[in-house]
Amino acid sequence: MTAEEALRRRWGYDSFRPLQREAIDAALAGRDSLVVLPTGGGKSLCYQLPAAMGKGLVLVVSPLIALMDDQVAAAREAGLVADALHSNLETDHKSDAYRRLERGETELLYLSPERLLIGDALEDAAGRLVLVAVDEAHCVSHWGHEFRPEYRRLIEVLDRFPNAARMALTATATPPVQDDIVAQLGLRDPLRLIGHPDRPNLAYRAFPRRDQSAQVLDVVRRHPGEGGIVYAQTRKDVERLAAGLQAHGVSCAAYHAGLPADERRRAQDGFVRESIDVVVATIAFGMGIDRSNVRFVVHANTPKSVEHYQQESGRAGRDGLPAECVLLFAASDLALHRGLALKDGGLAPDRRQALERQLRDIGRYAVSPLCRHRLLAEHFGAPYPVAPQGTESCDACDVCLGETKGLPPEEALLTAKKVLSAAWRAEGRFGTGYVVNLLLGKAEERMRRHGHDTLKVFGLLKEAGEGAVRSWIDQLVVQGMLETVEIGEYPLLRITEAGKALCRDEGAVRLGVPAPPAARGKKAKRPARVAAGSPEPDEALFDKLRALRKQLADRQGVPPYLVFHDSALVEMAAAKPRTLDALRGVKGVGEKKLERYGAAFLAAIAGGD
Numbered sequence: 001m002t003a004e005e006a007l008r009r010r011w012g013y014d015s016f017r018p019l020q021r022e023a024i025d026a027a028l029a030g031r032d033s034l035v036v037l038p039t040g041g042g043k044s045l046c047y048q049l050p051a052a053m054g055k056g057l058v059l060v061v062s063p064l065i066a067l068m069d070d071q072v073a074a075a076r077e078a079g080l081v082a083d084a085l086h087s088n089l090e091t092d093h094k095s096d097a098y099r100r101l102e103r104g105e106t107e108l109l110y111l112s113p114e115r116l117l118i119g120d121a122l123e124d125a126a127g128r129l130v131l132v133a134v135d136e137a138h139c140v141s142h143w144g145h146e147f148r149p150e151y152r153r154l155i156e157v158l159d160r161f162p163n164a165a166r167m168a169l170t171a172t173a174t175p176p177v178q179d180d181i182v183a184q185l186g187l188r189d190p191l192r193l194i195g196h197p198d199r200p201n202l203a204y205r206a207f208p209r210r211d212q213s214a215q216v217l218d219v220v221r222r223h224p225g226e227g228g229i230v231y232a233q234t235r236k237d238v239e240r241l242a243a244g245l246q247a248h249g250v251s252c253a254a255y256h257a258g259l260p261a262d263e264r265r266r267a268q269d270g271f272v273r274e275s276i277d278v279v280v281a282t283i284a285f286g287m288g289i290d291r292s293n294v295r296f297v298v299h300a301n302t303p304k305s306v307e308h309y310q311q312e313s314g315r316a317g318r319d320g321l322p323a324e325c326v327l328l329f330a331a332s333d334l335a336l337h338r339g340l341a342l343k344d345g346g347l348a349p350d351r352r353q354a355l356e357r358q359l360r361d362i363g364r365y366a367v368s369p370l371c372r373h374r375l376l377a378e379h380f381g382a383p384y385p386v387a388p389q390g391t392e393s394c395d396a397c398d399v400c401l402g403e404t405k406g407l408p409p410e411e412a413l414l415t416a417k418k419v420l421s422a423a424w425r426a427e428g429r430f431g432t433g434y435v436v437n438l439l440l441g442k443a444e445e446r447m448r449r450h451g452h453d454t455l456k457v458f459g460l461l462k463e464a465g466e467g468a469v470r471s472w473i474d475q476l477v478v479q480g481m482l483e484t485v486e487i488g489e490y491p492l493l494r495i496t497e498a499g500k501a502l503c504r505d506e507g508a509v510r511l512g513v514p515a516p517p518a519a520r521g522k523k524a525k526r527p528a529r530v531a532a533g534s535p536e537p538d539e540a541l542f543d544k545l546r547a548l549r550k551q552l553a554d555r556q557g558v559p560p561y562l563v564f565h566d567s568a569l570v571e572m573a574a575a576k577p578r579t580l581d582a583l584r585g586v587k588g589v590g591e592k593k594l595e596r597y598g599a600a601f602l603a604a605i606a607g608g609d
Contacts, residue, residue, distance in 0.1 A: 003028075006052050007045075010078040012568075012590035017042045019193040022047050023167065027131050031191040032166040034137075034182055038173045038197050039314030040292075044071060047133035047167055051108040054078055054128035055290040059122070059164075060110045062152065063136050066268070068110040070290040073558050075108050079592045083123055084110035101125050113150040116157050129164045134185060137168035138307070148463050155186045166190075172197070172310045175381050190360050197380040198312065201317045202325050204372035205398040207366070207514055210329035212237075212300050213244045219298050220250055222276060226295040227271065230280040231312060233301035233333060241300060242280040249608035252278035272559045274550055283312065291559060292319040293566040298326045302333035305358035306365055306379045319565040329366035331432075331474040334359045335484055335491060363478035367471070369406030369512025372397035404512050412511040413502075415461070416481065419472050420499045422457040423482055428494035432484070436469050468513050475511055509580060537573035541605065545569045548604050552597060564588060576605050 003024055007013050016024075019037060023046035026033040037043050051058040062068045068084040069343055075082035083097035083106055100106045104125070111121055122129065134140075140151035158166060166188070168181050182190055209215065216230055232238045235256040242254035247348075250340050260326035270276035272291050283303070287599065297316040302307045317323030341347060341355055365375050373394040377384035385394070393400040407415060422438050430446075437444055441459025452458065461469050473493070476482040481499035484491040501507050546560075546569060553560040568588035577583040580598050589598075 001053060003049060003053070006049055009591045010049075010052050010080075011045065012584075012586070012588045012593065013565060014587070017045075019195050020045055022191065022193050025169055026191045026193075027165050028053070028055065030130075030163075030165045032187040032191060033168070034178060034187060034190045035167060035169045035193045036173050036178065036197075037169070037171065037193075037195040038199055039311070040199065040201075040318040040320060041171070041195055043135070043169045043171070046169065047131060048075055048078070048080065048108060050131055050337075051075075051082075052078070054107070057106060057125055057128040058131045058133065059116075059129060060108065061113055061116055062110050063112060063139060063148065065112070065553055067135075067290060068112070070272075070559065070562075072108075072110060074290070074562050077558075077562050077592065078590060080107050081105050082108040082110070085115060086110075086112055087115075104128060107142065113148065113154055117150060117153055122161075126161060129161050130290055131165045131167060132158060132161065133167040133169060135169050137181045137185065138170040138173050138177055140168075140184040141173075152184050155184065158186060164466050170210060170236055171314060172307045172380070174307075174379070196377065196382050196459065198373055198377045198382070198384060199317065200373075200394075200396065201320055201322050202313070203322070203396045204313070204327075204376070205403065206327040206367070206372060207398065207404070208467060208474065209300070209330045210467050210470075212328060213241060214328075215328055216241055216298055216300055217250075219296055219324065220245060222291060222324070223295050225277060227274065227291060227293055228278045228296040228298070229294060229312075230278060230298045231283060231302055231303070231467065232280060232281070233336065235282065237300065238280050238282055242396060243432045245278060245280065250278055251276055255279050257279035257282065270391065273553065274460045274560050283308070290561070291315075292561040293321070294318065294323065295321075296324040296326070298328070300328050302327065302329050302337075302362060302366060304337050304362070305448070306361045306376065307358070309362060309365070310376060310380075319561075319567045321567055321570065327366055329363075329474065331363070331477040331484065332491075334363055334477075335486070339486070360478070361478075365476050367475040367512065368510055369399055369404055369427050371509075373399050373400075398514075399512070403515050407511045407513065409508075411506075412509055415464075415472060416476060416509045417503055418460045419469070419476060420481060420495055420503055422455075422460065423473075423493050423495045423499070424503075425455050425457055426493070428485070428492055428607065431490050432470070432473055432493050435473065436466060439464075439469050440466060464513075471513060472511055476509070479509060481509065482590065535574040537570045538576070540574075541576070542569055542573040544604055545572055548600060552600065564593070564601075572601065572605060577601070578606065 019041050023033055023035045027050045035046055035058045041351060047058050047060060065086045066086050068086060072082045072084045081100060083100060085097055115121060134154060139148040166185060168185050170185060173181065185342060196569040219259040220228060230241060232241055235258045238254050242252055245252045253270060255264055255267045267279055271279045294316045297313045303312060308562050313325035316325055337359060347355060363381060368375060371394050373396065398404045423434050426435055426438060438447065438458060439461040441462040447453050473482060477484065481496055481502055483494050485494055490515065498507060502509055548564045549560045553563050565588055568586055572584045577586065583589055583602060584594055585599050
C-alpha cells in the first residue's frame, strides 16, 4: 500500500497538506525530522500514517492524558490498532493494551514523558520500534512557553533505540526554540520541515479591554449554538464571566483548577461532546482538547506570550473553516504575569530574560495598529503575505478590516507627547487612572489639592474620550515610553528615558485607536460557514447532519468530531451525495467511516429534501 492509498482508504483524503508527505517520507526512510506545522495543519497524520503502513511500532510521546485518549479514539476510527498507557487507564484496558503490545499487534502507542522515563513499557516491543514521535516538542526548550523538565530527559530513552527514527512536532517554535529542540532531543541530521505559521481561516481581533463582560458577550452572540472557548486570567474572573453568559442564556460552563475534579470533567466532556457550547476557563483548559469545530476563542485577559496566544487561539478552526479569535488587552495583565512569575523567589537570569521578551512581544502584538496576521507570521520568522497578492491587507483582522485605525505619524507623535507630558507633570506619584483624569480634565479632589488642575496638560485630550486615552497609555507602556512601578498598594505610572527622548523628538511611536462601534458593527459579523468561493451548504441540512452526528457519537461514547468534522458535513450539505460512491468522494470519509456511518448519513440527506 502506498502512502496515497493509505491516506485515501484510512482518512478519506486525496492529497496531503503542506509538508505532510515530506515528514512521512522521512519517517519511512528512517530519517530524523523536526516538523513545525500550525494547529490544524495535520501533525498527527505525519506519524499515524507510517503506523498504518505496517512498517512497525510507532511510539508517540504526548504530555496530556486527554489528548492521548482522543488521538487513540481517532486512530481507531481510521482502523489502526492504537493504545495509550497512562495512570487513568482502567486495569482491564491496561491489560488488553499490554497484551496487544506483547503479541506485536499494536501499530501506534501513546505514552507520557513521565511514563516513558520509567523504562518498562517497551521491554517486549523495542525490536519493532521504527519511529518515536515527540509531540508538543516545544516543551523541551527553556525558551519555549510550556517548558517541562521531563522533556529534557527524553534523550536518555531515545538513545536506547538508535535504529528508530525521531520526529519532533510542534505548532509553535521560533528559530531559537527549533534549534533547542534539535539539540535537546539529539535529532541526527534532521530534515527541518517548517510550515508557514499563518492561519488564513482565522480572523484575529485585538481591542483594549473596557467592559470585559459586555465585550465577551458580544463575541459569543455572533456564534449562536457554536463551540467557543473564553480564557480568563483568574478563577474569580472565570466564574464571573461564566455566570454572566449563563444569565444571558448561553450554554456554558466554568473550568479552573480550583473546581472539584468531577465538575471539571463534566465541563470538559460536555464541551467535547457538544452538549455545552462555551467553556470559560483558565489556561488549565484546552491543551488536551481536540475538538475541531471550535468557532471562536476569546482571551478576556492578555496571555503570557505570543507563543501562548498562537497555541490557545489556534484551538479555533482546526477543521479549516472560518473562525474568530479576539484578544482584550490591558497593560495591567502584563504586570500581573510578571508578578506571578517572580513572587516565589525570582527566576534564573535566562528565564527572566525570556519572560521579559515574551511580555514585550505579546504587548506589541496586542496594541500595534498593524496587520495581526503579519505580526504573528513575522514573530515566528516567516514572511507575510505567504504569496504575492497585490495587497498587504489580510482582510481578516481588526486593523485590515478598519475596526482599529492607526493614527498618522504626525498625529501619533503629538498625541504621545501629550500623554507623556501628563505623566511627567504627575511626577511618577500617581497611577494610570489619575493621569487619565488629568488628560480628560476631570478635577478630582486630589488633583485640586496638588494644583494639577492648573497645569497646561489638564484636559488636553478631553475630546478623545477615556477609552482612547487609556489605550494610548497602554500602547506607550508596551513601547517602553511609560512604565508602571509597584510601590505601596497601587502601581504608579512613570515616564521612562525613552519617553523623555520622544518628547525631544528622538525616536518614533505608533498609536492606534478602535473605530467607533457603529463603524465596527458591519465588519465584526459572524464569520461565514465556508471560505469565499466555496458552494454554500443547505443550512437546515447541515444542522440535521450535525444532530445525527451527535446521536451516533453519543451512542458510541466518542466526541462528535471523531465521526466527521464540520468540514465534511458542510460538503455533504452542499453536494448532497446520493450513493456510497458519491459519499466516498467527500473529504474526510474513509473506508471505515463509510462502512460504519455511510447508510445513516445518506438516509438523512435523502430525507432532507
